[in-house]
Amino acid sequence: MFEELVTKDVAALVPYPPGKPLEELERELGIAGAVKLASNENPLGPSPLAQAAMLKALTGLHRYPDGRGWYLKQALAGRLGVNMDQIVLGNGSNEIIELCVRTFLQPPLEAIFSDPTFLVYAKIVQAAACTMKRVPLKNLRHDLPALARSITEHTRLLFLDNPNNPTGSFLSAGELKPFLADLPAGVIVVLDEAYVDFVRDGELLDPRTLIQSDRPVVILRTFSKAYGLAGLRVGFGLAHRELVDYLDRVRQPFNVNTLAQVGALAALDDQEFYQKTRTIVWSGLNWLKPELEKLGLKVYPTQTNFLLIELDRPVREISQALLRLGVIVRSLDSYGLDRFIRVNAGLPEENARLIEALKKVLDRF
Numbered sequence: 001m002f003e004e005l006v007t008k009d010v011a012a013l014v015p016y017p018p019g020k021p022l023e024e025l026e027r028e029l030g031i032a033g034a035v036k037l038a039s040n041e042n043p044l045g046p047s048p049l050a051q052a053a054m055l056k057a058l059t060g061l062h063r064y065p066d067g068r069g070w071y072l073k074q075a076l077a078g079r080l081g082v083n084m085d086q087i088v089l090g091n092g093s094n095e096i097i098e099l100c101v102r103t104f105l106q107p108p109l110e111a112i113f114s115d116p117t118f119l120v121y122a123k124i125v126q127a128a129a130c131t132m133k134r135v136p137l138k139n140l141r142h143d144l145p146a147l148a149r150s151i152t153e154h155t156r157l158l159f160l161d162n163p164n165n166p167t168g169s170f171l172s173a174g175e176l177k178p179f180l181a182d183l184p185a186g187v188i189v190v191l192d193e194a195y196v197d198f199v200r201d202g203e204l205l206d207p208r209t210l211i212q213s214d215r216p217v218v219i220l221r222t223f224s225k226a227y228g229l230a231g232l233r234v235g236f237g238l239a240h241r242e243l244v245d246y247l248d249r250v251r252q253p254f255n256v257n258t259l260a261q262v263g264a265l266a267a268l269d270d271q272e273f274y275q276k277t278r279t280i281v282w283s284g285l286n287w288l289k290p291e292l293e294k295l296g297l298k299v300y301p302t303q304t305n306f307l308l309i310e311l312d313r314p315v316r317e318i319s320q321a322l323l324r325l326g327v328i329v330r331s332l333d334s335y336g337l338d339r340f341i342r343v344n345a346g347l348p349e350e351n352a353r354l355i356e357a358l359k360k361v362l363d364r365f
Contacts (some may be wrong), residue, residue, distance in 0.1 A: 009129045035353050038330040040165075040195075040306050040344040042228035043280060046263070047273045050229060053266035054259045065261060067253040072265045076236060079268060085241040086211050088248060089256045093194060093220040093235030096247070097159075098124050100190050100218055103250045105130050105156050112150050113159035114142050116166060116335035118192065121159045140300060140308070141169040144179045151187060158183070161192035163199065166335055166342050168302030172202040180215055188216040188243075194235075195304040197226035197274075198281060202303065207238050216243060225305060226277050227267040234260040281305045284345030291355045295362060306344040314338050318361055327357040 003011050069089040077084045090096035101124045105111060110131035113121045125132050131154070135146045142164060151158070163170045180189060196204065210217045219238040224230035234256055237247070267273070288307060289299050298310040311318060319331040319341060330342040343354060 007129055009126050034326040034328060035346060035350045036328045037343040037346050037350065037354060038328045039230070040225060040304070040342075041230050042225060042277055043284070043344075043346045043350065044228060044273070044277055046228040046231075047267035047270040049270040049273065050227070050263040050267040054263045057258060057262040061258060063258070065254045065256060065258040069256055069261055072236075072256075072261050072268075075265055075268050080238070081208050082211065082238060083241065086238055086244055088237045088239065088244045088251065089261075090235045090237065090251075091255050091257075091260075092224065092233040093192065093222045093237070094120055094233075095251075095255060096218070096220055096235060096237040097121065097190065097192075099237075099247045099250055100157060100188070101125055101128050101130075103246050104188055107131075108154055109156040110152070110154045111157040111159060112147060112155055114147065114161075114164070116332075116337060117159065118161050118165050118194075119334070125157075137164070137167065137169075140164075140167040142171055144171070144175065148179065148182065151184060155184070155187050157188050157190060159190045159192065161194065163195045163303040165195065165304070166306075166330070166332055166337070166340075167308050168195075168300060168304045168306060170199060170202055170303035173205045174203060176205055180210075180217065183215070185214075185216075188218065190218050190220065192220045194220065194222045195225060196221065198278065198305045199303045200282065211238050211240050213240075216240065218243060218247075223264045223267060226274055227264070227270070228273070228277065229260070229263055229267055232257075232260040232263050234264045280347070281345045284348070284351050287348070288343075288345060288351050288354070291351075292358070295355070295358055297358075306342050308332075309341050309343065311339050311341065315341050321361040321364065322354075322357050325357040325360065327354050329354070 072089065073084045073087045076087055088096060097120055105128055107129055110133060111125045112133045112135065115134035115136050122132055133150050135143060135150050137143060142160060147158065207219050210219065217239065220235065222235040285302065285307060292299050292309060300308040302308065315331045315338060316333060319329055322329055332340040332342055345351065
C-alpha cells in the first residue's frame, strides 16, 4: 500500500532475518538448555571487568553519553599506537559501515565486495541506491586480482572482510600490501577486521602504517567477539584523520551509549579475560575439527572463532533437526552456500553436545 513512498531499492530489500529469542525457541520446541553456536558470540559471556564497571555507571544514566567518546578513544589510541583523531566510534562496527556509505557513496558511484561476504555491506549499499558489484570468492578466499579488475572510474568503496565471514579464510599482510598499493587513489578500502583477535597464522597488517599513508583505508574493529560485548553494540574504525573528520560530520553525536563506552573501556583492560577467550576458542576449534571429520564432514581452515562445515546434502533439514535437539547453528543458504553450516566454538560441553546432536541427525537423514 505504501510502496510508492520509498525508493525501489528500499522496497526490494529483504529484512535481515533475526533469530527468535532463545527462551522463545525453547518454549516453542519444548526443550531446555539450548546451545547457541550460530552467531559467533563469546562462549564465556561478557568481560567481568566490563560488568563491574557498567554496574557502577548505572546511577549516571540520566546524563547523555560522552558524544566524543573521549576516554574510550584515549585508551584505544594508547593501546594501538595511534592518535585519538584517527579513531571513530560506532554503535557496533555495523554503524561505521553505514557511515562509510552515507559519507562517501552516492549515485552513480559504486561499491565492490566479494561474494559471499558479510551480508550488511549489500544491504546498506542497496538502501543508498548505489551500484553493487559482487566478485565470487576463489576457493572460498577473496580473489584479489578479480576484485582489482572489477574497479571502474565509478568505484568509490571496496569492502574487504579479513578474515572473511562466513568462510573464515584470511589474507596475510604479504598478500594485502601489493593489492592495496596498486588500487586507484579514489577507491576507499573498508577493511573489516571483526575477527582479527582470533588470527593464529599469518602476518597481520600494521594499522598504523595504513592509516598514516595516503591510501584511503578505514579499518573496522569490534568489542562484540573477543571481549564478549555483542549486546552493547560498540565498535570502532581506524582511518586517516581527514577521513575520520568526514565520518564524524555524518555520525550522530550520541551514537555510542554510556554503558557501551564504560563497558568497552573496562573490557580493553581485561587482558586476562581476552587471553582466556582466545585460548578456549582455539582449543574448541582444535577439538571440533577432527570430531567433525570423523563424521565424514569437510571442515575448512579458519582464522576466526567459527568453522565452515560442508555437508553432502542441503542444510535446511539438518539445521532444523539440530534445532529440535536444542543445538542452534547457522545455515548458510542465505549466503548462497546451501550445503554449508557455520558453527562457532563454544564451551567444551557445548562443543560435545553439537557433535552428539550431529551424530543423531546425520544417522537419521
